[in-house]
Amino acid sequence: MPRITSVPEPLSDEVARRTRRYLIQMGIRIVCFIGAVATWGRVPGWISWLLIAGAVVLPYIAVILANAGRERPDDAVPLMTPRALGSGADGDRTGEDGRRD
Numbered sequence: 001m002p003r004i005t006s007v008p009e010p011l012s013d014e015v016a017r018r019t020r021r022y023l024i025q026m027g028i029r030i031v032c033f034i035g036a037v038a039t040w041g042r043v044p045g046w047i048s049w050l051l052i053a054g055a056v057v058l059p060y061i062a063v064i065l066a067n068a069g070r071e072r073p074d075d076a077v078p079l080m081t082p083r084a085l086g087s088g089a090d091g092d093r094t095g096e097d098g099r100r101d
Helices: 011-039 045-066
Strands: none
Touching (some): 011 045
16 A cells, blocks of 8 residues: 655656756856856867866756656565475475485
């Protein structure tokens, strides 16, 4: 029986949260790109290259995080229960060495 504390958040709330996180990351990407253009030739080159790298890598990370599905609860009931080790389909038992008794 599900407990009220284990009910997942509504899908609309989850989509809104993921969309908001994606837009924030894309905003950071725009800042990196504009910062790289504005600082080119004015600061040490590694700073501009670091900003360019951020502008290139952030979209991949943002898409992966935005497409991440719903998280499964830790106490989820497994769909299948594993068989006990050493028992065959017909009930025969095998020993520790793998031979049938």
